[in-house]
Structures are given as structure tokens and as C-alpha cells.
Amino acid sequence: MMVTMATPLLLALLVGALPSRAFGEGACLQDGKHKTTPSAEPQLTECSLYADNACCTVEDVQDIAHVPALSNKNAPWDHCGHLSSTCEVFLKRVSCFYRCSPDAARWPHPRRRSYIQAVPLCHSFCRDWFDACRMDLTCARNWARDPRGHNCTGTCVQYQQVG
Template sequence: MQALVTLGVLAVLTLGACGQGCLQGALHKSAPSPEEGMTACTVYSKASCCHANFTEQLAESPVIAVENYYWNRCGNLSTTCESYMKKVLCFYQCSPHASHWMHSNFSAALVQVPLCQSFCDGWFDACKDDLTCVQNWLTDWTIDENGNQCKNECIPYSQMYGNGTDLCRSQWGDSFAVSQSSCHCLELNESDELAFKHIVEGTSEESGEQIDCGRKPPATAETPKAGEQKNEEEEED
């Protein structure tokens, strides 16, 4: 029995490491597959870990609740802030790459997904004037039959979180981290396909990351032709 359990754990970890499976949450598919009729999270429709009916909860604005989990305990979120919340939830629920960061002790959870600094700063700027009553949206609520409830008073995001880095590292617990590499980080949009390739393959700046990421390599001086080099030497003499 112990051997079977060990094999099962290894199988889950292998799927996560390869990014070919899905997280093991209650609403996740067992494996990513094309999904028609998605009304949100459509960036993942070609290989989705969520069913189309899940996305119906995110299709309209303002989003009030997702699976009895309320987003408006301090009032409706602004459309800009809500858009970032949707991106984060869509990644967690629907992305075929999320399992690469599957938590080793809880297969329904993420751990240390590398978000781009630009994404975190944009998220903070979009939500800074919105209100929240909890820092960690996964654990800091009081939960009862009516869903998640505030324990403390509502304050602006700009008071709850110091900056974009703090927001990314705090709102979903240890689910996300902030990467300083423009190649080895996610923006939670279509550009993540290339970024995920760099992350999995471990592409570094030394091995051509700058060119692969679309940044032009540093300009180099052209080597003079033989005749030109000779003329330059004669002029120096």
C-alpha cells in the first residue's frame, strides 16, 4: 500500500513538473483539453483545466461571488481591479501550466508561481483605491454558511499592501512570487506560452534569453574588411 501511495504522489509531482496535468482541485479537470463555449478565461480555451460553465461566473461585471466566495464584502471591485482578479483566478482554475507549481503537500494549491514585476505593479495600481478587509484572501476570512466574512474593517488596498510586490506575495499566500527576469515570469495572458517554455527549459541570458525574449542584442562594432583595415593602418602611420 505504501508503495502505491508513493507512486501516486510521484505521478502527481511528475505531472506538475512537466506542466501537462491539472491541479487537483474540486473543479479542475483531470487533464487539460480544448473547451468550447468559455465566456471568460478564453486564453486557455485550447487546453483548459476548467469547464466552460465555471467561466460563466466571471463573464459579467461586477463579479459578486464565485462558488459562494464573495468578492464584494467591501463593495464591488472596480472594473480594472476586477480584471486582475479574474486573470489570477483563470490561471489557477484553467491554465494547463499551473500544475508546474503544484504544492507538494496540497495538490489543489499553487506555490511560488513567478509573476512578472510589471504584472504585480499593474495589479496594485489597478486596485489601490479599492477596499479589502483581509490581506490573505485564502485564509484570513471567517467562513460560515453564507460564505466568506470580514474579520476586520475595510481599508484601501494601498493601506493593506505596501506595493505591487507585497500584493503578489500576500493576497494568495505563498501561491505567487515576484520574478525580476522578464523571460522567467508570467503575465497571465497569451505571452505566457513563450515564458513557460523559458522557465521549463531553464533558458538563461547567457544562453540567448535576450534574443529569445524579443529584446535586441547589444550593438557590436562591425569588423573592417581587409582592405579597409590596411588603409586605416596606413593612415595611423
């Protein structure tokens, strides 16, 4: 159950507008929110993993410093209150991957230009992510189909209860 809970969440979080062409090495997502090609961003403290080769700028990730600020970007993470710090770390990590990693462009969805599909994940990452967020509250019942929380009923449940 842990993998099935975390995997749809990751795929939903990696939503972005993609052009129909496939990406090669050294490309960024072409959705108007990423740089055309990755380059160094030495001042990138949030998402620092990508500072040497980033598809984002410091300005692009300012709102990741505190995940609930992402609700302004149509993410439902704070509809049910603040997240635990351990869960927030995982959501930031996934957000940084989508916004800053040149590797994110390797997995375009074949029919939905605004999605990434089939990003390979380690079982241990999914397990650790689920364990970190299991007690946090969410109102999204299916993060893969409703990444923006439009179908939230107002009833918040723990991540571990969503199924």
C-alpha cells in the same frame, strides 16, 4: 511595497486542492473541479486565453463573469462593495489561470495539498495589478493566510493601506 501587496494576493487566489504527486505536461489540477487533462473548449468566452487548451469547462467559469459572484466560492472580494472594473479584470485573470490553465499544476505546495506555491510573476504584472486595485476596498489583512476572508473584522480599507 507593490510587489509585496500583490504577490500574497495572487498566491491566495491560486489556492486549490492538489494531489501530492508532481504534475507534468498536459495535466490539470486534480481537485475534482478541473478536467483530468486539458482539451479545447471553443465556447469558453470567459477565460478565452485558455480556449485552445483548458482544464476547465464553460460551466466551471460561469461565476467569473462577475467577480462578486465568487463570494459564493468563499472569496472575500465583495465584502466591502463592488470592485472597480480595472481591479476586477486582474482578479478574473488570476481566477482564470487557476481554474483553466494547464500550467497552474506546475507549482504545488510541498506540504499543503490545497495550495499552489511560488508561481513566477513579472514585476510589471504585480505593479499593474496593485495600481489597478489600490483604491478598491478589502477587509482581508493577509490574503496569503486568510484567502477566504474568515478573519475580516468588518472594517474595510483600501488595498494600498493593507500592509
